Amino acid sequence: MTKLxxxxxxxxxxxxxxxxxxxxxxRYLPEYRATxxxxxxxxxxxxxxxxxxxxxxxxxRRYGFDAAILFADILLLPQALGADLWFETGEGPRLSTIxxxxxxxxxxxxxxxxxxxAPIYQTVRILARELPKETALIGFAGAPWTVATYMIAGxxxxxxxxxxxxxxxxxxxxxxxxxxxTEATIDYLSExxxxxxxxxxxxDSWAGSLKGQDFLDFAVAPAARIIAELKAxxxxxxxxxxxxxxxxxxxxxxxATGADCxxxxxxxxxxxxxxxxxxxxxxxxxxxxxxxxTGGQALIDxxxxxxxxxxxxxxxxxxxxxxxxxxxxxxVALMIETVRKG
Numbered sequence: 001m002t003k004l005x006x007x008x009x010x011x012x013x014x015x016x017x018x019x020x021x022x023x024x025x026x027r028y029l030p031e032y033r034a035t036x037x038x039x040x041x042x043x044x045x046x047x048x049x050x051x052x053x054x055x056x057x058x059x060x061r062r063y064g065f066d067a068a069i070l071f072a073d074i075l076l077l078p079q080a081l082g083a084d085l086w087f088e089t090g091e092g093p094r095l096s097t098i099x100x101x102x103x104x105x106x107x108x109x110x111x112x113x114x115x116x117x118a119p120i121y122q123t124v125r126i127l128a129r130e131l132p133k134e135t136a137l138i139g140f141a142g143a144p145w146t147v148a149t150y151m152i153a154g155x156x157x158x159x160x161x162x163x164x165x166x167x168x169x170x171x172x173x174x175x176x177x178x179x180x181x182t183e184a185t186i187d188y189l190s191e192x193x194x195x196x197x198x199x200x201x202x203x204d205s206w207a208g209s210l211k212g213q214d215f216l217d218f219a220v221a222p223a224a225r226i227i228a229e230l231k232a233x234x235x236x237x238x239x240x241x242x243x244x245x246x247x248x249x250x251x252x253x254x255x256a257t258g259a260d261c262x263x264x265x266x267x268x269x270x271x272x273x274x275x276x277x278x279x280x281x282x283x284x285x286x287x288x289x290x291x292x293x294t295g296g297q298a299l300i301d302x303x304x305x306x307x308x309x310x311x312x313x314x315x316x317x318x319x320x321x322x323x324x325x326x327x328x329x330x331x332v333a334l335m336i337e338t339v340r341k342g
Contacts, residue, residue, distance in 0.1 A: 005067045005136040008282055008314045009199065009238035009260045017307060017315040018066035019339050020138070021332065023322030024059040025071045028292070029329060031058045042087050046072050049122035056127055060135055062329070063336055067136040067199070068127060070192065072120050074142030074203060077188055078151050080116035081180065082108040097154040099166055101173045110184040117188060121195040128196025139197030141189050143204035143243075144181040144222040151177065160209045167214070182222045186229045193234050201240040201263070202226065208245025208267075219243050223257040231258065240284060244321065254280045266320025270309035282314035287335065289319045292327035299331055303338040 002010075004018035026032055035055050039045035046052060056071040075093050079085040084096035098104060114121075127137050141147075145163075152174075153162035167174045189200045207219045227239050242263035243253055250273065254262050264273045264285035277283050287306050291299040307317065317339050323332070 003134060003136045005199065005316060006238065008316050011281060011314050013313050016340055017310065017317040019317040019336060020065045020067035020069065021323055022319055024065060024069065025055040026323060027325035028323055028327040029058060046076060047119045049119045049126060052123040053126040053130065057130060060131065063332060065135070067138050068131055069138040069140060070124055070127065070197065074147055075150055076117060076120065077113065077141060077184060078147060080113035081184060082106065083151055092156055093150065095150055095154045098151045098177060101176065104173055104176045104180065107180055110187050113184055113188060114191060121191050124192050124195035124197055136198050137196060138199045138201055139189060139192030140201040140203060141185045143202045143207070143219070144178045144185060145210060145218045146204050146206045147181050148177050149206050160206050178218060178222060182225055186226050189226070189230055190233050193237060199238045199240060200230065201242060204243045207243035207249070208247065215249050219246070219249070220253065220256050223259065227258040250277045252280065261316065263318065264320065270306045274309045274312065278310060278313045282316065283310060284316040284318045286320040289321050289323055292323050292331045295328055295331040295334060299334055300338050303335050307339055
């Protein structure tokens with residue numbers, strides 16, 4: 001019996017959509033908070049294979065999602081390339097900045113990333129062994145543009161201004177950085193697949209700030225390169241692409257990149273996405289994450305609306321972005337019950 005997620009990714013329309021949730025292993029769960037405290041801090045949790053596997057398994061035990069996603073962070077790859085990475089309590093990630101060609105040239109060659117990332121591959125191996133047989137295992141990485149925005153600014157930024165500024169002022173340096181991230185991402189994801197990931201997902205959280213030709217050059221083209229090479233190395237590997245807030249850029253994204261599924265954020269309606277994106281194949285999404293905080297009948301109605309909008313084609317139910325730390329675990333259970341029982 002093929003796993004439900006894999007059937008949807010192969011283009012099958014299922015009577016009930018398979019379901020998982022971005023950031024399903026996260027601070028909204030008391031068991032996650034306990035394990036993170038045991039690890040000491042966020043990065044220590046990412047690099048402790050046993051504990052990272054444990055937090056990945058926690059939402060599977062609690063909810064029976066149809067897929068688990070590896071617990072890691074998109075900024076582990078820049079760290080493996082030689083950037084300094086740390087987390088400021090209450091403020092999020094910080095990195096040493098790369099804004100010159102010398103800085104790009106000082107990064108480690110992609111062949112050396114696996115020394116740092118070996119614990120991540122071990123987490124995947126543990127999960128491949130421990131997950132229930134019906135649960136798919138998703139590996140992931142950040143897409144090059146989104147990872148570059150952090151490497152250039154040294155932190156998350158509202159408008160990705162520093163990355164846009166470098167792109168305008170020193171395009172050669174910017175392109176060189178994108179190319180290095182792209183090639184390293186291929187190898188990173190390929191190792192996850194070798195370790196047991198059955199699906200991989202590319203998170204381009206800041207794709208929406210790329211416009212016109214920039215969107216084609218720095219969201220579409222790197223994704224197409226990564227997906228083509230992964231499929232050459234691992235024939236039949238399904239890939240989910242998430243160009244968040246791409247708007248009209250969602251249209252044709254699957255065909256342009258070779259992705260098997262396009263994840264949709266909640267800035268577009270499910271009806272619009274069904275009409276314009278699902279016509280090309282599987283879609284994932286797109287319930288607004290704030291329903292996980294507020295719950296109630298509004299959650300039930302919104303969940304049914306998403307299921308109903310996408311019922312005519314292949315669909316994986318998910319949120320439009322990651323669940324937030326203030327979410328109520330009971331609301332997640334209500335969402336799942338609504339999807340599975342109607």
